[in-house]
Amino acid sequence: MAASVGSDTPLDPGSPSSRSLDDPAYREAVVDLLGAIGYGEISAFERLGEDAKLAPTLEDKVALGQMAAAQLEHVEPIRQRLVELGADPFAVMGTFRASFDAFHRHTAPADWYEGLVKAYVGDALADDFYREVAEQLDPATRDLVIATLEDTGHAEFAVERIRAGIADDPRLGGRLALWGRRLMGEALVQAQHVVAERDALSGLLAGGGDVPGLDLAEVGRMFTRLTERHAARMSEIGLDH
């Protein structure tokens, strides 16, 4: 999935490694992508911090708080890179506020377990999505994006707690399985909004103008892969009802 097809004007699409930030359309796409990742981390920090209030124990609260703090640590390298690219970092991040805030507003957890599933699913989905996108990027940007995905070991505790909760109360599994599907649905809706509103980003993903990228069929396959991995994770933690 290296080269672009399906664009009307595929001006030397080249391989991701040859992509240059001197190309204004590619540069705009990278700025948008980093802005989205940055605001995504900020909003994840806020929501996980909020959801930590639902924790039944101090230990659980600290564990979810640590997931929140880990998100925020990734903002600074993204901010720096946006400055290097000549962008106003917080202005760019702020343009993604509406979409991410809508996602969180539509997926406010009703209790601790819903919060845990959201933390786990959200983290893993973002991870999968950014890894897919990273393959379309020049090496320096790719390394930066991949670096923001590290340090997700905190999610292990979420899996443990969810499994233990379902073992205690099997009915919880059915409710959380529905919740997991709803989270995935909302994430897809908001991701589509973001991409539809951003010509440069959709160009990066689907190929368009002189930005090489995936063709639309490949974008469809990417979403299929994301959905399949989500389903596999849900199954792993006993939420495959």
Add this chain to the structure above:
Amino acid sequence: MAASVGSDTPLDPGSPSSRSLDDPAYREAVVDLLGAIGYGEISAFERLGEDAKLAPTLEDKVALGQMAAAQLEHVEPIRQRLVELGADPFAVMGTFRASFDAFHRHTAPADWYEGLVKAYVGDALADDFYREVAEQLDPATRDLVIATLEDTGHAEFAVERIRAGIADDPRLGGRLALWGRRLMGEALVQAQHVVAERDALSGLLAGGGDVPGLDLAEVGRMFTRLTERHAARMSEIGLDH
């Protein structure tokens, strides 16, 4: 202020360096102290995260969020040390919940600037207090306590923002000066509650039983030093009304 005086039974008080965790009273005092620091960090994380919602810009929100995250990072080494000392770490931390939560309940910021002053004052006061207490500790515990005080550089942004706010609206200075005094008063009240309820801790601070420590006059001088440093900081940021 190395040796204890003023205790009725100063059984070989010794210097802080010679203090041993084999002494049950000293060990209990250390467990209490680490529990208080640990819960203090957790509650600071929670409150700063909450106060970050008042931020007027995304940049300010991230800066206060980073102060919050830095607090939480200090919890893990304290948890580990409590386990090494044979304590149930979150149970010990949880015993300080009422005092810290009361402090935060009585000092909920009404706006962004009150939140900033609280973040700055709280961070600096905790820093001063733990440095004073650290001088009474065995070297290993002292190093751990001092290490939790690092990484407070984030507070610089608070000072900048407060100064800029007062430059824009001089009346803000008068209100924040009163607020700073109230914060200091509440902190002293809660600190006294904590110490009064904990024989081991008050022994460590004031000397009592076979735990060497400061005498009561020295405790008084310590609180005077803390108050003076607080006043000097308030003056530095233009809040010496």
